[in-house]
Amino acid sequence: MREASLCRGADLALLETLRVGERILSPGMDLAFQGVNCANIYVVLDGWVCLYELMEDGRRQILQFALPGDVVGFRGDGEPLTYSAQSLTAVAACVIPWGRFLKAAHRNPELALRLSGLMARDGAMAYVHLTSVGRRTALERVAYLLLELFYRARTRFPVTRGDSIALPLTQSHIGDALGLTPVHTNRMLRELREAGIIELSQRTLRVINPDRLASAAGFEQDAGLPWLRPV
Amino acid sequence: MREASLCRGADLALLETLRVGERILSPGMDLAFQGVNCANIYVVLDGWVCLYELMEDGRRQILQFALPGDVVGFRGDGEPLTYSAQSLTAVAACVIPWGRFLKAAHRNPELALRLSGLMARDGAMAYVHLTSVGRRTALERVAYLLLELFYRARTRFPVTRGDSIALPLTQSHIGDALGLTPVHTNRMLRELREAGIIELSQRTLRVINPDRLASAAGFEQDAGLPWLRPV
């Protein structure tokens, strides 16, 4: 398990010298908050974290779901974070003080390059989501997100059953990630369920037919899912 | 002018050793194409570039407008780009072969860290756009984008007149960046125009009242615009 991208292989030993500890969070706790200057980088080791932005009037946009191996809280400059992060499940995260990382990166350029790559990958995922929200229909968005989470979760968590994953999201979470209301999200899920493409209940997603889910997501045949790479 | 973030100050001399030349593009030319493995990083020196993603059926999502100082084409791994880039105006871009950059970054960790920071900033901007497209109304989105471009262009280009910038975008570009149709984009622009907040014609944007534009964009008083920082 736990094949975190910053924590794996040769980096692992190095990382051990950087971390000041592990933070354990119960579900629904804040890891970082928007507007606050975050002194640490967190590497998710276990569990689900969601990154989101809150508007003054309460509208919420979920920006990303961070899974084991993903980095949260890096901002390269002294600027405060523009987003918040909170745990959706019990979460274990590795805590790396920014200053300490900086020093290590000076000694070991590979580390900084690794971080660049992770940042670029996060950016690419954000772009993919932007396209989804901007240009896909509600049904396509839901299908696309489920497909993404299905594959990502399977590469990051121990697989219990081939066609199923634990999906610790409410329908509101899904809607907030896709720019939809919970009500409409529910209807789109029903459509996928009634088409026999997925099963979703008790926080478990079963993808009965990945191909049909992909085609519901609006692409002919896997034109390369960027997030399929295990990192 | 030309205060490119990777090209400025101490880095400038270093960069000169990395670049293999400058590419000059006329408007409407491709810098990079999605699906293609891009061997170079480009640093925009002058002009406007837009990054976009194209769906099989022709739907387009504009992901970002790159201005002088912005980096295009970096992907930290061997993966092909997920987006395309094309020039909106005449563009000058500095060409840096990826391999060469990699070697230099190994010698100079500061360079790799700088890149991490730029990547993180791009990601943060993508997140901000995601929130716009996912959670703002059409009018708010248009107002928000114009405000962003107004401030960014002013920090990146010589200011000709305090309240105006050259905005080389069609209304379709604006719509494609915001997940709107050209027709509806036009109506929202009319609304802002008729409210006396902006003037927009002949590729020139004049912001008559920045405060009202900000409030049309849907935030009380500047809760910190992430892209205001000159980098």
Next chain:
DNA sequence: CGAAGAGTTGATCCAAGTCAAACGTTGTGG
């Protein structure tokens, strides 16, 4: 001058939002 592209406007439609009411599930405390 003519053609192609970009902007403008009106009429109509529909995907998604809103409102409202049940119903299920979980968890907690008496």
Next chain:
DNA sequence: CCACAACGTTTGACTTGGATCAACTCTTCG
């Protein structure tokens, strides 16, 4: 262990913001 509360899901009826369709006009620009 049950009851109730809080939260999440589901469904129906109705509304609406933005899309679509279809002219028509205004700019470029060759």
